[in-house]
Amino acid sequence: MSTAVSAAAEATTRDTQAPDLIRPYGDTTGDGMVQVSFTLPIPHDKRAEGAALQLAKKMGIEPALLVHAKAMGPDFTFFVVYGSVNHLVDLREVKVVEREYPLLSAKEVNAAIKSRLRRKLVVVGACIGTDAHTVGIDAILNIKGFAGEKGLEYYREIKVVNLGAQVLVPDLVARAKTEKADAVLVSQVVTQKDAHIHNTTTMSAAFREAYPAGKVPLLVAGGPRFEEGSAGKLGVDHIFGKGTTPGEVASYLVHMLAEKKEHAR
Missing domain, CATH: 3.40.50.280 (Cobalamin-binding domain)
Structure with missing residues (x-):
């Protein structure tokens, strides 16, 4: 196999492999979009919605969009927030526990x-x-x-x-x-x-x-x-x-x- 052909084959293999560093996907590849849900121990009002967005920002979600808020009784509010994060996931650091035995019929x-x-x-x-x-x-x-x-x-x-x-x-x-x-x-x-x-x-x-x-x-x-x-x-x-x-x-x-x-x- 010639050097040129070998290099081309290596490049093709590399291109088809998953990258080591990835970001969440929402609308387009690598846009970092995530959706999270949580409950805060406060009644549902504008102040509560502001608190939810503040928490989202501290979690690294910016800009954050509040897509859902619902009162859970008089003293709690459930939220869903959608937005972008800058964090990268390094697949080389992911530890997987492999099955140590064969599956039998x-x-x-x-x-x-x-x-x-x-x-x-x-x-x-x-x-x-x-x-x-x-x-x-x-x-x-x-x-x-x-x-x-x-x-x-x-x-x-x-x-x-x-x-x-x-x-x-x-x-x-x-x-x-x-x-x-x-x-x-x-x-x-x-x-x-x-x-x-x-x-x-x-x-x-x-x-x-x-x-x-x-x-x-x-x-x-x-x-x-x-x-x-x-x-x-x-x-x-x-x-x-x-x-x-x-x-x-x-x-x-x-x-x-x-x-x-x-x-x-």
Whole structure:
């Protein structure tokens, strides 16, 4: 290949790649336009609208356009502000937590459990504390599943015990012991005042106190507001975020089962 052709090919490749530095997009590429919403603890009037624009300016949105303002009762106002920011995003500094295990089909999951455990894998799931939102845990456990995938109840080599909502941590620990659970799945949707963080760390501590070292079931937490990579800080084995499918959870459990068996050798 000639030098000229090689240089042209390299330039084409470079041009088709995403740039390292980008800005938000609104009307035209790189215009920096963003839309944000927030609530201020003041009644809705002209002063409140001025306060919203002041906040937007301090956030770096300038010029800012107030596109929506609505009273939320007598003492609060909800705002939507649209405007331009000068901030750049450096894609080279973005940290992505990559999945460390392959996605398996239901058939592959069943085969792996049967060959490695020679019994059913026992999974106990619940929403703990005062969290009454079972949509997340049901999407993973119930046979109807989520996003076109059937839940763990569909897998013939998995025994599912779904305790439902508002389960106290001591009750979860006791049931996990009774069922001889291999894994405990906890869903947390309510996040006010970091309730999901508190509940998860409390649950983790309770299991580690109730079980001998090395005998604690896999502890898995899921919910839309958990930070990626925060499992260690929360004392659990894994965190699943929004959009997680039953197949991902089943594949993870098989992956950890294989890893656990390898370490036991």
